[in-house]
Amino acid sequence: MIMVDFELMRKLTEIPAVSGHEDPMIRFLKPYMEKRADDVRMDRLGNLAATIKGTDPEAPSIMVLSHMDEVGLMVRRIEPNGFLRVIRIGGIEERSLLSTQVRVITEEGEVPGVVGLEAHHVRPAEKKYVVPPADQMYVDVGARSKEEAEEMGIRVGDTITYMPNFRELGRDLIMSKTMDNRAPLTVMLEALDYFSKNRPKATIHFVASVLEEMNQRGPLPMARILKPDAVLNLEVCIATDTPDLAGVAADVRLGLGPAVYLYSFHGRGTLGGLFPHPSLLKLAERVAEEEDIPHQREVVIGVVTETAWLQLEGEGVPSMDFGLPCRYTHCPNEVISKSDAENMLRLVLRFLERLDRDFRLERG
Missing domain, CATH: 3.40.630.10 (Zn peptidases)
Structure with a gap:
């Protein structure tokens, strides 16, 4: 079989x-x-x-x-406060990126992160249904400064991909x-x-x-x-x-x-x-x-x-x-x-x- x-x-x-x-x-x-x-x-x-x-x-x-x-993202800049600015590689779906768990692939290993999203409670009405382009998004890796992000091994040019999440869905489907x-x-x-x-x-x-x-x-x-x-x-x-x-x-x-x-x-x-x-x-x-x-x-x-x-x-x-x-x-x-x-x-x-x-x- x-x-x-x-x-x-x-x-x-x-x-x-x-x-x-x-x-x-x-x-x-x-x-x-x-x-x-x-x-x-x-x-x-x-x-x-x-x-x-x-x-x-x-x-x-x-x-x-x-x-x-x-598909994925690439680090294009590390902000002084430690957040990562990114660009798209391939046709990654920007609507699905916000608040998504990701991992930064560095020469030293993987660093977990999340694509940031401003809190719903204080988001202006004009932004409520707007999806920003990827180059206006940022990734939070828990660093408090550019130096701390670099100590994690992160460099401009590192790639970013979704966090692994393979699982069965219903009787015949797989979600990943x-x-x-x-x-x-x-x-x-x-x-x-x-x-x-x-x-x-x-x-x-x-x-x-x-x-x-x-x-x-x-x-x-x-x-x-x-x-x-x-x-x-x-x-x-x-x-x-x-x-x-x-x-x-x-x-x-x-x-x-x-x-x-x-x-x-x-x-x-x-x-x-x-x-x-x-x-x-x-x-x-x-x-x-x-x-x-x-x-x-x-x-x-x-x-x-x-x-x-x-x-x-x-x-x-x-x-x-x-x-x-x-x-x-x-x-x-x-x-x-x-x-x-x-x-x-x-x-x-x-x-x-x-x-x-x-x-x-x-x-x-």
Whole structure:
């Protein structure tokens, strides 16, 4: 029976890895991969690739991707009174930051703190329903002066992440920080473990990537090294089953299986998005139907993943995204379904097993 190791998922959520500062996660993932893969390599940005060599050299190779980094904050100034001024790294949700417990990641260890919030009793009426931008917020670490904060090991440039809080919610759900993207990353690691014991026909490169939350182009150097024939990205997708999102996008719900992205487009700033390659999409949905794996279809504007850029490498790399439905993305309490994670793993395994020399990636 195919199962997801939720204790592994818990461990991954506890490791701080704010985008651009993924070294603690790299130190955990590298030995995990080395115990299972035929070859493990790391590029100069920190992307990790664990390769399982296929039995059929004529089968297309594929990069299975899942990013290891997370959104967070960075210390930009230490005030004379010891409070920390911050900036955002990635799209951290500012509405959820106020009064949230956090930890400052220093060279000497972790320092607990809380994002400050003026007392309700004395807050002016005009500020009652206003959310300040992150660069107007501050973090309280209990220091009474700049010198005391520095004695704690805190320096300008240190990253800040949510406090670990992994717990079960109801019968099938998990609530935690960084379900984006530690839940899909867990699925990818489970797939690596499976194929280390059940060799596939196609060569599979399992890549844990950096910098997704910063610029989404982090895995490009590794793609240029590996030169895969195709890319499958494992990410979260927006669950729209809460009262505030009804009718906003595709009807994606927790507990109904992973989603296959049919269209993603950022819609703001630099244009970027993906239509999945038709051959990959047809195979994924055929496998799901034949194997009786619950799945959903995702069409969304406002979301873009690394495949938007990976597809443009070389002569073009056929790409596709699988999404794990997730509520409250980029907030300190993201929520996923355990059964969705397990069905995502089933879909990934059965999909990859079907890749052989007869699979065609040509258009038309």
